[in-house]
Amino acid sequence: MSDSSEHTQGHVRPAPESFIKPDLVASISAHGIDDERRGLLKGAFASALVAMTGKAVAGESDPNIVNVPEWSKILGKSVATNPYGLPSKYEANIIRRQSPGLTQTDQASVAFTPLQSMFGMITPSGLHFERHHQGWVDIDPSRHRFMINGLVKTPMVFTMEELMRMPSVSRMHFLECGANTALEWGNSAVPTVQYTHGMLSGSEWTGVPLSLLLERAGIDLAKAKYILAEGADGSSMTRTINIENALDDCIVAYGQNGEMIRPEQGYPLRLVVPGVQGVSWVKWLRRIEVGDQPYAAKDEASHYVDLMPDGMQRQYTAIQEAKSVITSPSGGQKLMNQGYYCVTGLAWSGRGVVKKVEVSADGGRNWHEARIEGPALPKMITRFNFDWVWKGEEALLQSRVTDSTGYVQPQRTELIAVRGTRSIYHNNAIQTWRVNQSGEVENVQLG
Ligand code: MTE
Secondary structure, three states, rough: OHHHHHHHHHOOOHHHHEHHHHHHHHHHHOOOHHHHHHHOOOHHHHHHHHHHHHHHHHHHOHHHHHHOOOHHHHHHHHHOOOOOOOOOOOOOOOOOOEEOOOOOOOOEEEEEEOOHHHHOOOOOOHOOOOEEOOOOOOOOHHHHHEEEOEEEEEEEEEEEHHHHHHOEEEEEEEOOOOOHHHHOOOOOOOOHHHHHOOEEEEEEEEEHHHHHHHHHHEOOOOOOOOOEEOOOOOOOOOOEEHHEEEEHOOOEEEEEOOEEEHHHHHHOEEEEOOOEEEEEEEEEEEEEEEEOOOOOOOOHOOOOOOOOOOOOOEEEOOOOOOEEEEOOOOOOOEEEEOOOEEEEEEOOOOOOOOEEEEEEEOOOOEEEEEEEOOOOOOOOEEEEEEEEEEEOOEEEEEEEEEEEEEEEOOOHHHHHHHHOOOOOOOOOOOOOEEOOOOEEEEEEEEO
């Protein structure tokens, strides 16, 4: 579904939950400040909270006790009303969204994840972003086959049943499209984090390690340098992956977040290539060929290359470098009143683990370490939180990640100095959200 009116006016009406309501304050009013929270509250920040919450805790009676709501007096719905559970009807605004006008057809298109409304590090499967080159298909698993050929002793064809009887692993990894944040290479083009960073998801993937399948087929390790992964959809998506990645942590996956992969995500089989850009995570996977040179397929010779300032194209830049973004407060939201806010966001690195996240409220002049809400797993999105008291001043909110290799996420000006502004892919620059004195938050670019 697209909401063209909101988007083309350059203003996104925040979803009800995405207003930064004094949620936390309300919940503290209702429940009191627990010990763990009290440990976090210090100095001006603690006094601000006490000032905001004191009256409510002391004086007001609970309206739900005085005025018992109807749901406390009825027989609720029966157990099988929703044989497959659905979100509350009050959450109907939290959906994947297309960016109107971005693509010419709805099949070769993208629908973005509402990052501003997510908690923790797992993306609900129904909100996982979608990026298809020629629409999605719902394949009959009993008719699906997966083949391994090329530089192997015994070319093999597997049924789904055979694959699902093999030893499996479950691993949590992020999936980020190489084109995520593409619209930010030029001017700040889109108003919300859903559109700037919403081609990003985190899931638990289950399947057979690719290394095991290649071993079963008798891979010729002396000659094998690359694999080609091929999808069964109409786009004939094919991608070259180097053999080090293939033998390391790739998974031929059928499970996502505890159930079968959703059709939009490649049911019944997709390749999981941890840390590598999304296009290599071939969906509806039907074949892997082992070879001794890169295949220069259509999806890697003319697309998914980086146009450099000197006019040359950079090819096979697969790894998603360390990146982070504040998801709330973020563009399109509004701070309703002064006081405490939990600045929250996501950080990730295709090269390893998130080691440190810092937050700045003044456009990068001063940095403060954020809390990493573990576990921080390799090649997985990691949640961070930062306690902030807004006193009504204009603020420039930024986050900056350092990964386990020591790499520090660059400011936009630093990235552009190397890459220019004509790229589409691999924009991992620091994102800035300006909080105006009115409390409105907007996407801005500094420098
Ligand atoms: N695999 C096939 N077979 N067809 C596709 O169109 N899109 C690729 C990749 N795998 C694609 C594909 C791209 S560009 C991305 S970013 C990811 O799948 C998106 O995965 P998702 O739709 O599950 O988010």
